[in-house]
Amino acid sequence: MLLAYDDDGPGPVVVLLHGFPLNRTMWKAQQARIGSLYRVISPDLRGHGHTAAPYGIYTIDEMADDVLDLLNALQLKEPVVLGGLSMGGYIALSLIARHPERVRALMLMDTRAGADSTEAALARQELAKQVEATRSVEHVVTTMLPKLFSETTRSLHPDRIEPVRRMMEHTPARTVAGALRGMAARPDRTNDLARIHVPTLVLVGEDDTITPPNEARAMAQAIPGAQLEIIPHAGHLAPLENPSASNEAILRFLSSLA
Numbered sequence: 001m002l003l004a005y006d007d008d009g010p011g012p013v014v015v016l017l018h019g020f021p022l023n024r025t026m027w028k029a030q031q032a033r034i035g036s037l038y039r040v041i042s043p044d045l046r047g048h049g050h051t052a053a054p055y056g057i058y059t060i061d062e063m064a065d066d067v068l069d070l071l072n073a074l075q076l077k078e079p080v081v082l083g084g085l086s087m088g089g090y091i092a093l094s095l096i097a098r099h100p101e102r103v104r105a106l107m108l109m110d111t112r113a114g115a116d117s118t119e120a121a122l123a124r125q126e127l128a129k130q131v132e133a134t135r136s137v138e139h140v141v142t143t144m145l146p147k148l149f150s151e152t153t154r155s156l157h158p159d160r161i162e163p164v165r166r167m168m169e170h171t172p173a174r175t176v177a178g179a180l181r182g183m184a185a186r187p188d189r190t191n192d193l194a195r196i197h198v199p200t201l202v203l204v205g206e207d208d209t210i211t212p213p214n215e216a217r218a219m220a221q222a223i224p225g226a227q228l229e230i231i232p233h234a235g236h237l238a239p240l241e242n243p244s245a246s247n248e249a250i251l252r253f254l255s256s257l258a
């Protein structure tokens with residue numbers, strides 16, 4: 001599958017994979033700041049943003065293969081820095097587990113290695129059915145949106161919430177259903193963490209209630225040598241809610257790779 005993408009900036013390649021059901025514009029602040037020093041490539045994952053939306057289950061491995069196809073199409077045979085937020089993190093973990101030679105460093109943001117519990121997987125299947133039956137993502141937007149942000153973002157930066165609402169509203173129902181089913185079926189990658197042998201940054205918003213800091217800490221402890229950065233005044237979308245602290249943490253990590 002051909003992915004739409006942004007590709008800008010000088011220097012070593014940093015690939016950023018967005019969360020569900022968002023698109024590459026969530027990385028606007030990173031594209032601007034990190035893209036002044038690095039070549040930042042941010043695709044729209046299958047069905048999201050400007051990438052075509054096929055019917056069916058969007059498995060995490062398939063979405064990772066899409067990213068690999070993009071790297072190949074861009075002739076990027078050298079390993080890249082791979083970052084992903086939440087669902088993007090699941091995809092990054094799939095890619096490094098199956099193609100470790102393509103990754104020179106990893107950034108796992110507001111994400112987890114574990115699979116869904118049986119209850120969570122069933123709830124996703126139900127939601128997928130409902131989205132398909134109504135051909136609307138409205139229910140997903142209204143239930144998910146308030147859980148994404150910290151209190152600080154809600155009270156001081158409501159302007160950072162509206163673009164996220166729009167990204168979600170513009171995601172087709174079949175993408176939302178396909179990605180929900182793909183996430184419900186994703187494997188538990190906890191045992192893969194000890195086998196990650198590239199520098200890794202684990203970044204999480206201090207108020208992330210979806211993938212909370214204690215899970216991020218456990219994930220960082222399981223990856224040899226991983227660094228943990230907890231971003232203040234941020235929830236599940238830390239790079240978008242607190243771009244300056246997130247960018248500093250990311251740039252510190254990237255400069256340590258040189």
Ligand code: MLT
Pocket residue numbers: 018019020021085086087088183210236
């Ligand atoms: C995301 O932000 O990508 C989602 O919260 C991932 C998920 O639902 O597991």
